[in-house]
Amino acid sequence: MDELIQHLVNALILGGTYALLGIGLTLIFGIMNVVNFTHGALYTVGAYVMYLAAAALGLNFFLALPVAILGGLLLGAAIELVLLRPFRGSDIDTTMLVMIGAGIVLQSGTLWIFGGVAKAIPSPFPEAPLQIGPVSVSWLRLFVLGAALGLIALTYTLINRTKLGLAMRAAFQDADTAALMGVDVHRIYTATFALGSSLAAAAGALLGPVYVVFPQMGGLAELKAFAIVILGGLGNVTGAAIGGFILALAEELGAGYVSSGYRDAMGFLIIIAVLLYKPTGLFAKAERIG
Amino acid sequence: MSRLLPFALLAGLVVLPLALGPNPYLLNALIVTGILTIGAMSLNLLLGFTGQLSLGHIAFFGIGAYVSALTSLGFDVDLGFGIRAVHEPWPAALGFLLATVAAGACGYLIGRLSFRVRGAYFVIVTISFAEVVRLVALNWVELTQGPLALTNIPAITLGLPGLGMWTLKTKLQNYYLVLGVGTLCYLAIARLVGSRFGRAMRGLKENEPLALSVGINATRTLTVAAVISAAMAGAAGSLYAHYLRIIDPDVFLFATTVSMVIMVVAGGKGTLMGPVVGGLIFGLLPVALRPVMAPEAQWIVYGVVLIVILFVMPRGIVPGLAVLLGGRPARAVPVLEANPAVQR
Numbered sequence: 001m002d003e004l005i006q007h008l009v010n011a012l013i014l015g016g017t018y019a020l021l022g023i024g025l026t027l028i029f030g031i032m033n034v035v036n037f038t039h040g041a042l043y044t045v046g047a048y049v050m051y052l053a054a055a056a057l058g059l060n061f062f063l064a065l066p067v068a069i070l071g072g073l074l075l076g077a078a079i080e081l082v083l084l085r086p087f088r089g090s091d092i093d094t095t096m097l098v099m100i101g102a103g104i105v106l107q108s109g110t111l112w113i114f115g116g117v118a119k120a121i122p123s124p125f126p127e128a129p130l131q132i133g134p135v136s137v138s139w140l141r142l143f144v145l146g147a148a149l150g151l152i153a154l155t156y157t158l159i160n161r162t163k164l165g166l167a168m169r170a171a172f173q174d175a176d177t178a179a180l181m182g183v184d185v186h187r188i189y190t191a192t193f194a195l196g197s198s199l200a201a202a203a204g205a206l207l208g209p210v211y212v213v214f215p216q217m218g219g220l221a222e223l224k225a226f227a228i229v230i231l232g233g234l235g236n237v238t239g240a241a242i243g244g245f246i247l248a249l250a251e252e253l254g255a256g257y258v259s260s261g262y263r264d265a266m267g268f269l270i271i272i273a274v275l276l277y278k279p280t281g282l283f284a285k286a287e288r289i290g
Numbered sequence: 291m292s293r294l295l296p297f298a299l300l301a302g303l304v305v306l307p308l309a310l311g312p313n314p315y316l317l318n319a320l321i322v323t324g325i326l327t328i329g330a331m332s333l334n335l336l337l338g339f340t341g342q343l344s345l346g347h348i349a350f351f352g353i354g355a356y357v358s359a360l361t362s363l364g365f366d367v368d369l370g371f372g373i374r375a376v377h378e379p380w381p382a383a384l385g386f387l388l389a390t391v392a393a394g395a396c397g398y399l400i401g402r403l404s405f406r407v408r409g410a411y412f413v414i415v416t417i418s419f420a421e422v423v424r425l426v427a428l429n430w431v432e433l434t435q436g437p438l439a440l441t442n443i444p445a446i447t448l449g450l451p452g453l454g455m456w457t458l459k460t461k462l463q464n465y466y467l468v469l470g471v472g473t474l475c476y477l478a479i480a481r482l483v484g485s486r487f488g489r490a491m492r493g494l495k496e497n498e499p500l501a502l503s504v505g506i507n508a509t510r511t512l513t514v515a516a517v518i519s520a521a522m523a524g525a526a527g528s529l530y531a532h533y534l535r536i537i538d539p540d541v542f543l544f545a546t547t548v549s550m551v552i553m554v555v556a557g558g559k560g561t562l563m564g565p566v567v568g569g570l571i572f573g574l575l576p577v578a579l580r581p582v583m584a585p586e587a588q589w590i591v592y593g594v595v596l597i598v599i600l601f602v603m604p605r606g607i608v609p610g611l612a613v614l615l616g617g618r619p620a621r622a623v624p625v626l627e628a629n630p631a632v633q634r
Binding site for chain 1: 337343404407410411413414421426428544548551555586587589590592594597600601604
């Protein structure tokens with residue numbers, strides 16, 4: 001029983017960052033109809049910016065995090081402007097291939113610059129974990145959960161309470177009509193991609209200090225993000241948020257009670273189950289995001 | 291011109307080893323390139339002719355490699371509940387056949403599963419499938435030896451009528467084996483694409499509602515295409531296992547799928563020659579780049595080349611060159627031309 005509670009707590013903490021990853025990917029897919037194969041690379045870049053800022057430059061940990069998120073935001077905006085804007089109106093396959101190319105460049109680029117040796121980001125939190133009854137949680141992981149929940153709340157506010165969010169929701173429902181109503185759809189797309197990228201970078205920057213940072217870390221993260229997005233329904237933000245927690249739970253329980261070697265296979269099992277029983281995702285395709 | 295190109299290329303490839311003389315390094319590069327090109331051709335069948343991108347194509351390739359290797363090596367595995375699966379070694383040629391069948395069966399399952407829904411699902415399911423198969427190869431140590439790799443995989447022995455038994459151990463023999471299998475795959479795809487089934491595939495790619503309205507069974511057509519494509523990839527994987535004679539879970543690297551995708555897209559998806567031309571260029575490019583740059587830098591070049599090609603030659607090299615040479619714009623085998631009455 002104690003073990004189960006510990007697994008649940010771990011899942012909750014991991015789920016926050018998974019939700020960030022999933023929300024970023026599903027936003028980009030839902031609004032722009034682009035399967036973002038740079039998502040994993042942006043996750044990696046976020047972690048490396050965090051490493052550069054916190055470990056190499058010696059910046060304060062809590063300042064390094066916004067720097068990493070900003071890095072993801074700018075890189076995402078650049079990718080959208082340079083690589084996606086020229087392909088506006090192309091079919092989904094073409095943009096997917098462009099994104100695959102960009103993902104390779106980013107991943108090999110980090111490998112080239114930083115080398116293959118894993119890097120550690122020092123954490124400012126005390127080593128000793130917090131003990132609540134039978135459950136022990138490290139302070140760092142608690143902070144990761146808090147930061148992830150905060151970012152999710154920020155994203156929701158942005159989508160539901162701001163003018164930019166309104167324009168994004170309009171472009172999601174019908175880009176042509178939104179354009180007729182005076183929405184600059186190109187700008188909305190750039191903002192969407194930058195937002196999604198910054199969420200991926202945030203997830204990387206948050207999990208980087210928990211694990212280690214290495215150039216291939218984004219590959220698995222990307223697969224997990226795909227599983228979350230399918231689970232929640234393509235383009236469904238709330239679905240992705242919940243999907244992140246469900247995947248984390250499945251991984252924790254799978255690793256704890258079945259086999260830790262197959263932890264990363266849980267996402268695939270979830271995809272299979274969803275496609276068999278509820279192909280539209282657990283949360284039926286939303287007519288609107290938010 | 292374009293009609294003669296395949297024959298010219300085949301003739302060139304047949305005499306190439308004679309022209310090269312004894313050069314094991316180049317011959318090895320050519321064999322691996324040939325095997326990957328078969329993979330690229332099979333990928334093109336899906337990506338180019340049905341418009342479905344299998345981004346986990348390496349899974350079928352790797353399954354072919356492992357099935358073939360395990361069939362010819364034998365295994366003794368405890369399945370739990372006191373059941374043991376014991377298998378005595380079989381000839382490698384039989385492994386090749388089983389590899390093709392097993393990969394095709396996996397293609398069927400993946401196809402049935404993911405073609406229930408259109409959209410990005412097939413891409414995501416295939417890419418996750420490849421990751422899971424890699425995890426199995428890594429973790430089921432009793433069967434696959436995990437990271438220790440399966441070693442001493444026997445070479446393929448062929449019984450040729452009138453020539454006796456041949457064990458294909460040398461690089462030169464493997465070169466011609468790969469060339470032969472590649473030619474067969476090319477002919478099979480050419481035949482398939484020109485058939486009624488091929489028209490159904492391309493019809494679905496161009497206009498699915500219209501194709502449905504004339505009675506094409508979309509799910510069935512796409513699934514059959516996935517089966518054939520996966521089976522060919524499995525055959526290529528089997529050749530790979532029996533040529534290298536050692537395989538480890540690294541055969542499932544995502545990078546290899548990306549190589550195949552680049553070969554297809556660069557060469558010209560939806561054309562018969564595209565993957566062959568793309569395969570030869572991108573298979574041999576590392577040989578040319580090796581002296582000048584590190585492998586990581588090569589991959590950056592690959593990514594940039596993929597993007598640049600999508601910018602300047604979105605249909606690929608083969609159709610692009612055809613336009614440049616002033617011939618009629620080579621479209622990706624038009625649907626109409628495949629009508630037997632109009633053809634040739």
